């Protein structure tokens with residue numbers, strides 16, 4: 001098999017291809033997207049921290065000056081929202097936004113959410129158990145992070161069903177070479193989501209993150225909207241898929257599941273290991289802002305590198321027996337939360353959510369069984385399962 005992010009077989013089983021890339025072609029040109037694929041942990045980690053690369057080049061040059069085609073006009077409403085959030089900008093704007101948002105998103109505030117996260121996880125698992133099981137993704141994995149982030153932002157219950165479809169449609173733009181239809185869907189979702197948040201920001205209520213952000217004078221309305229869209233998207237897309245991929249990993253490794261059931265004290269290392277073993281975010285891209293050399297290969301300014309997180313996480317140079325799932329793995333510098341200036345702002349919250357949801361399922365559903373082999377959605381960049389049917 002070859003690296004082919006549009007081939008469902010590759011998406012289902014990428015790890016053999018990654019091993020081959022790491023060994024024989026750790027930095028290789030991928031014609032269909034015009035990107036350089038980077039497969040080794042050391043290179044991925046170094047490039048994420050290297051300021052000669054960026055998630056955007058627009059702080060330095062126009063599309064034309066950078067030798068890129070202009071974005072089609074119809075995409076303007078999408079980029080207006082997305083580039084107002086910290087993930088798609090570089091310093092100095094990134095530094096300013098991250099500082100302002102961190103002010104409202106402190107570790108203390110996140111830790112104070114733990115009891116609420118636990119209660120939500122337990123009540124979702126209780127309903128799941130009462131029904132005799134069902135689709136774990138729809139019943140537990142999705143609603144938990146959506147509820148947590150919607151609570152934080154003060155989004156009323158009656159509007160929450162809107163969030164996941166908006167977020168999924170927006171994320172369609174992040175797949176490789178998205179279809180025109182997917183692009184239009186993403187633009188429409190960004191516009192609707194933006195309009196909705198603008199309305200909420202005008203009257204946010206008290207004691208929620210939108211109110212806290214609205215109180216920061218230096219944050220413009222566009223930046224507030226971009227930040228909330230980012231928090232809502234980043235705040236659940238990956239967590240849903242760590243839960244799904246993680247349980248599927250445990251079912252394929254029953255001895256590790258049994259070990260975890262016997263010693264729930266392993267939950268913190270188990271969650272890190274599940275994130276490493278089958279990360280939901282398989283690839284992140286960076287623009288090369290200045291000529292660089294990676295593993296002896298010269299990469300010129302103006303192109304994109306594709307950092308293969310899934311591959312970096314299985315690199316034998318860094319992880320002993322990388323293909324073995326070890327829920328007690330102590331030394332685990334996985335790259336699933338990124339590295340460098342864009343390192344996941346929500347990592348502490350994601351860890352709380354995952355520990356609470358895996359913990360609640362282990363406690364309350366000791367006989368959880370998989371009913372049938374799940375299917376992948378087919379998306380590569382945000383890689384997850386369509387459903388995970390279980391009995392309890």
Ligand code: HEM
Nearest residue numbers: 086087234235238239284336337338341342344345346350
């Ligand atoms: C297991 C779940 C999660 C994973 C695997 C994950 C992963 C990541 C990664 C890899 C990045 C960096 C992307 C890059 O460098 O190009 C990132 C950035 C970010 N994540 Fe997460 N994330 C998760 C959960 C969350 C949650 C729960 C939140 C917030 C509620 C969140 C908020 C953010 C934000 C705001 C950024 C942008 C940071 C910046 O640009 O400075 N993430 N995340």
